[in-house]
Amino acid sequence: TAQTQVAPDGKKDSIDFPARHQLLAAYRLTPGVRLLGGYEIAQGKDFTTHTAQVGFDVAPWTGAKLTSTLNQQAAGENGARTYAQYGLIQSLSLGRHWTIDATIDASTTVRGTIPQGGAVQPFQTSASGGNGGLGLYGNDGDYVAGTLGAGYRADKWSWNGRVELRRSDASDRFGVTTNLVRMLGEGKTLAAGVRYYTVVQRNGQTARSLQADVALA
Numbered sequence: 001t002a003q004t005q006v007a008p009d010g011k012k013d014s015i016d017f018p019a020r021h022q023l024l025a026a027y028r029l030t031p032g033v034r035l036l037g038g039y040e041i042a043q044g045k046d047f048t049t050h051t052a053q054v055g056f057d058v059a060p061w062t063g064a065k066l067t068s069t070l071n072q073q074a075a076g077e078n079g080a081r082t083y084a085q086y087g088l089i090q091s092l093s094l095g096r097h098w099t100i101d102a103t104i105d106a107s108t109t110v111r112g113t114i115p116q117g118g119a120v121q122p123f124q125t126s127a128s129g130g131n132g133g134l135g136l137y138g139n140d141g142d143y144v145a146g147t148l149g150a151g152y153r154a155d156k157w158s159w160n161g162r163v164e165l166r167r168s169d170a171s172d173r174f175g176v177t178t179n180l181v182r183m184l185g186e187g188k189t190l191a192a193g194v195r196y197y198t199v200v201q202r203n204g205q206t207a208r209s210l211q212a213d214v215a216l217a
Contacts, residue, residue, distance in 0.1 A: 001025075018044035032059040036069060049075040055085075063091040067105075073112075081112030083142075099151045106144040141169025157182040171201045191215045 005020045012018055024038040038053040055069025068086040075081070087105030094100060149162035161178040175197040182190045195211045 012043055012045045018042045033057075036067075047075050049073055063093075063101075065089045070110075082110040083112075084108050084110055097152050097154060099153075101149045101151075102147065104144070104146045106142075108142050143168035169202070171199050173197065173199045189217045191217070 001024045003020075003022050005017065007017060007019070020040060020042045022038065022040040025036075027035045029035060034057050036053065036055045036057060038051075040049075040051045040053075042049045042051070051071055051073045053069050053071045055067065057065060057067040059065055066086075066088050069084070071083050071085065073081045073083065085105070085107045087103065089101070089103045091099060091101040143166060145164065145166035147162055147164045149160065151160035152158065157180070159178070159180050162176070164173070164175040164177075166173040166175075175195070177193070177195045179193040180191070184190055192214045193212070196209070198206065198208045200206050
């Protein structure tokens with residue numbers, strides 16, 4: 001796959017949307033093993049980064065997926081950085097209605113330093129960096145994150161919920177999300193969701209967010 005992203009006005013001020021040029025490839029060795037590779041050039045307001053990635057993902061058993069990549073990143077005058085990303089996803093069905101799943105993923109700098117940008121939203125890592133894939137800023141540093149979720153599906157309604165804990169160089173984050181969908185009849189659906197997050201920065205500052213919504217379609 002290949003993609004290019006540029007702002008309509010040509011500006012590069014946003015940390016979330018720099019000008020990006022990305023090339024990714026995957027090769028299936030066996031039905032359960034894929035080799036991954038990619039290269040990205042991202043041009044932001046303050047600097048340009050070049051990131052190369054190589055790794056694999058494996059389905060070791062039913063409902064599981066293991067991913068690991070080694071990345072080499074150069075960011076202008078900030079020098080080079082080598083970092084590893086790895087994660088494990090496990091999903092398990094419990095009978096006809098219940099499903100539970102757990103994930104763990106992390107990013108660890110092997111050598112070098114992380115280029116810093118001006119993130120605005122403390123509840124979410126910048127779009128270009130942090131969780132998975134090639135990254136530009138990775139504004140919250142090295143991290144390890146885990147989630148535990150569950151879902152229930154009946155004939156006319158379904159529910160799912162998830163708890164997340166994330167620890168990084170910049171902050172600790174805890175989050176809870178839950179969603180409910182109910183069919184009300186032919187062509188009518190009611191959906192509701194609640195999301196709560198709390199973030200504690202290393203300097204002691206704390207932020208909390210609570211969102212709830214209801215939708216009728």
